[in-house]
Amino acid sequence: MADCEEFKDDSVKDAPVRGFLHRAAGADADCLVLTHGAGANCQTPLLKALAEAFCTAGITVLRCDLPFRQARPHGPPVRGSAEKDQEGLRAAVTAMRRKSAGRIFLGGHSYGGRQASTLAAASPGLVERLLLLSYPLHPPKRPEQMRTTHFPSLQTPALFVSGERDGFGSKAEMDAALKLIPAKTDLLIFPTAGHELMTAKNRSELPGRVLESFLTFQQG
Numbered sequence: 325m326a327d328c329e330e331f332k333d334d335s336v337k338d339a340p341v342r343g344f345l346h347r348a349a350g351a352d353a354d355c356l357v358l359t360h361g362a363g364a365n366c367q368t369p370l371l372k373a374l375a376e377a378f379c380t381a382g383i384t385v386l387r388c389d390l391p392f393r394q395a396r397p398h399g400p401p402v403r404g405s406a407e408k409d410q411e412g413l414r415a416a417v418t419a420m421r422r423k424s425a426g427r428i429f430l431g432g433h434s435y436g437g438r439q440a441s442t443l444a445a446a447s448p449g450l451v452e453r454l455l456l457l458s459y460p461l462h463p464p465k466r467p468e469q470m471r472t473t474h475f476p477s478l479q480t481p482a483l484f485v486s487g488e489r490d491g492f493g494s495k496a497e498m499d500a501a502l503k504l505i506p507a508k509t510d511l512l513i514f515p516t517a518g519h520e521l522m523t524a525k526n527r528s529e530l531p532g533r534v535l536e537s538f539l540t541f542q543q544g
Contacts, residue, residue, distance in 0.1 A: 343388030431455030461493030487517030
């Protein structure tokens with residue numbers, strides 16, 4: 325595993341940034357801010373594996389905990405957490421802008437990706453690209469409760485990565501939802517994977533495939 329360092333930044337009042345920085349060589353390296361889902365933290369195997377792959381490819385990665393997770397070590401975000409979690413991501417992006425002259429990308433798994441995309445829709449130009457892992461299109465078995473209200477306002481190109489068996493959104497549902505987004509989008513599907521995305525079967529290939537797809541996507 326490549327070296328990473330604990331990262332703390334308190335520049336933004338009420339939005340401290342806490343996580344781990346995988347620093348690529350070069351002051352002009354691009355940077356990916358990557359966060360977790362509702363039941364996890366930035367130490368999940370998925371985020372660690374992606375951070376390793378991206379850093380090896382020359383992209384600095386900040387794995388960060390959302391404010392709700394900083395406030396409580398376990399459990400899902402409480403009602404009303406979304407706005408503060410988005411501000412936490414904004415603070416993380418701002419912190420990385422000060423450290424890198426390269427482009428800044430923003431991504432997250434499930435709830436983290438939802439907050440990242442909502443923030444980007446409200447703040448065009450905040451970041452150059454989005455990486456949305458297992459986007460929770462709707463609660464399981466409740467397809468009528470779509471979480472796409474902000475999609476028509478999303479101007480930031482976004483790569484979506486989903487499992488074929490994800491109960492939060494099928495491939496057909498994702499394909500339809502992505503048509504609502506005016507910015508460039510693409511969808512990478514992993515066969516047999518569910519909402520957790522990385523499994524024992526795809527663990528060796530997933531980080532590399534996500535990296536390759538993102539490198540191709542971000543060039544456009």
